[in-house]
Amino acid sequence: MKFNPTVPIYLQIMDSIKKDIVTGTLAHGERVESVRVLSEKFGVNLNTMQRACSELEREGVIYTQRGVGSFVTEDEKVVHSLKQEMCGGLVDEFINGMRGIGFTNNEILKTVEEALAK
Amino acid sequence: MKFNPTVPIYLQIMDSIKKDIVTGTLAHGERVESVRVLSEKFGVNLNTMQRACSELEREGVIYTQRGVGSFVTEDEKVVHSLKQEMCGGLVDEFINGMRGIGFTNNEILKTVEEALAK
């Protein structure tokens, strides 16, 4: 994985894992690979990987059992708020752009509906 | 106005005028300034301006009355398709982004509604 040098690697890794959870690549309750495996996979140091995981646990995204492994939370609320967190920027950018071209709320909504129907 | 040298100027002028129409800066049915005035305003050759206007007329965006001047079309359909043309990219980018995070169509719609309500 390629990292943006201007933002901490462990944050980027967290985002990557969050995205996997939100998209269902990592199912709820599923076991997350060990930090050692993940550190190799992401090509980072073990400590960096551990930091990413401990932060994720603190946020309630995963939970950990000593000597066993980490698991994706089964709390639907957490996953839902994850989605909200990750799409907030997209939505704002879109709506601002549309309003900038002169679209009203109803027009924006209608446009989205039409686009989704395709 | 500053032009991108890689794309024909008359196209850029057309886009500028379309945007004015779409955003309401130029109201439906409103008279467009003369090509002479516009050519000075945009800092381009009279021929270039004329080309832009004739293309706009061909697209039905404006219509011309001999000896009177040019006017923005009053056909709502044309204006609406203009909007579509200009926002297509935004919508696609947004929807693809949302789907990439795992949102379903209903979720996307709901999210937009919520964001618009704010």
Place this chain on the structure above:
Amino acid sequence: MKFNPTVPIYLQIMDSIKKDIVTGTLAHGERVESVRVLSEKFGVNLNTMQRACSELEREGVIYTQRGVGSFVTEDEKVVHSLKQEMCGGLVDEFINGMRGIGFTNNEILKTVEEALAK
């Protein structure tokens, strides 16, 4: 009962009986089992048990009636001072700890009241 080899057994037996009195396991005025029974119960020599009892009597914790048996004192003052003797360490440790964290007397009192109310 298991004894600490570094402190005289008769003292440890005395403490055990005192604790029983203080906690109410041995009620005020209740008859204490005979030294013979107690010596077996504690697994110690009869002399050791006798020493413990005579010391307890000397302290006024129990009193003996020839040919009848021994009884826990009915003097509330004695029992109260027993409690004091046994809890003195706890109180000092607690108050020193609290002052070490910077609590004032009033704060300590208030904290205890709150904790007791729970």
Place this chain on the structure above:
Amino acid sequence: MKFNPTVPIYLQIMDSIKKDIVTGTLAHGERVESVRVLSEKFGVNLNTMQRACSELEREGVIYTQRGVGSFVTEDEKVVHSLKQEMCGGLVDEFINGMRGIGFTNNEILKTVEEALAK
């Protein structure tokens, strides 16, 4: 400083600093020494010290300004809850001990009052 090998050093350092804040050794709003200085003072690695400080910041006990340093919070509430947090164990241990010897709530309170008067 001497550390208990069974509990993470960074936690012990956090407790030490919390205690300094609670007792007023570190005044509210006062600047905390740099992590480098502190790491030498405590005789631990820079990373360990940094972890202790970042956890303290997360708990709101200190706040940090990049390139400037860290400062004790000025929020009285935080400091007060710190006190509660640190004395909770002491109080519980004390009251349980007292009740174990047979003291009633009133007796405990009275005993504390007497001990404080000394």
Place this chain on the structure above:
DNA sequence: GTGGTCTAGACCACT
């Protein structure tokens, strides 16, 4: 100077 992050390699407790 300050705090923040990353790597490399080690040891520990738990299962």
Place this chain on the structure above:
DNA sequence: GTGGTCTAGACCACC
């Protein structure tokens, strides 16, 4: 095996 902690030493961004 697992996660958790610690050390040593390095580089970066900020002020």
